[in-house]
Amino acid sequence: MTDARRQAPAAARNRDPILAVLREVLPPAGLVLEIASGTGEHAVHFARALPDLQWQPSDPDEEALASIAAWREAEGTPNLLAPLRLDAAEESWPVESAEAVICINMIHISPWASTLGLMAGAGRLLPAGAPLVLYGPYRRRDHAIEPGNAAFDEDLRQRNPDWGLRLLEDVVQAAAAQGLDLERVTAMPANNLCVVFRKR
Numbered sequence: 017m018t019d020a021r022r023q024a025p026a027a028a029r030n031r032d033p034i035l036a037v038l039r040e041v042l043p044p045a046g047l048v049l050e051i052a053s054g055t056g057e058h059a060v061h062f063a064r065a066l067p068d069l070q071w072q073p074s075d076p077d078e079e080a081l082a083s084i085a086a087w088r089e090a091e092g093t094p095n096l097l098a099p100l101r102l103d104a105a106e107e108s109w110p111v112e113s114a115e116a117v118i119c120i121n122m123i124h125i126s127p128w129a130s131t132l133g134l135m136a137g138a139g140r141l142l143p144a145g146a147p148l149v150l151y152g153p154y155r156r157r158d159h160a161i162e163p164g165n166a167a168f169d170e171d172l173r174q175r176n177p178d179w180g181l182r183l184l185e186d187v188v189q190a191a192a193a194q195g196l197d198l199e200r201v202t203a204m205p206a207n208n209l210c211v212v213f214r215k216r
């Protein structure tokens with residue numbers, strides 16, 4: 017057993033609401049590429065709950081990769097693959113195809129180039145009809161921002177001027193430019209959204 021496993025309290029809170037959406041939108045079998053897996057707790061939970069899918073976690077951060085690997089080793093989930101070093105902003109990804117792409121809580125806490133790269137990569141990898149699933153907080157045109165999200169946005173921008181809650185309409189436009197059409201937006205606990213796109 018290694019000590020590299022990290023824990024994010026939010027992951028324990030949001031994993032089951034996210035899983036409920038995943039059960040509705042993911043294909044019954046195939047490879048799911050998870051971008052920005054972080055600690056790896058979501059990957060373990062989703063892989064265990066969805067045993068007919070192959071779950072491919074990834075992250076660009078070395079500590080995250082070590083944590084994902086340690087969770088995988090500790091839990092022994094057979095359909096959870098070894099994590100890959102993947103930076104969504106890079107033009108080339110170490111995966112050539114997937115039946116679904118999922119990305120939880122990255123878009124607001126990375127530069128906009130990461131979102132553009134995410135859309136380009138998902139557009140390249142996914143076959144027609146396959147989903148891209150996003151989860152996180154957003155701003156929305158014609159919706160007043162929730163006080164908690166406004167404070168979070170301010171905090172993110174103080175930490176890094178290139179971070180911050182994105183306007184959902186900008187994300188939808190970036191996806192559409194890569195052949196990913198908006199399918200549904202689901203309100204989630206704590207003022208988050210699950211946003212599902214399908215490859216045209």
Ligand SMILES: C[S@@+](CC[C@H](N)C(=O)[O-])C[C@H]1O[C@@H](n2cnc3c(N)ncnc32)[C@H](O)[C@@H]1O
Pocket residue numbers: 024027051052053054055058075076077080102103104105119120121122125126130
């Ligand atoms: C707030 S954490 C979310 C982790 C996990 N998805 C969760 O919800 O617990 C943000 C993650 O995004 C990753 N990240 C940041 N920039 C990225 C990029 N350009 N490509 C892929 N992942 C990125 C970070 O390394 C970090 O693991």
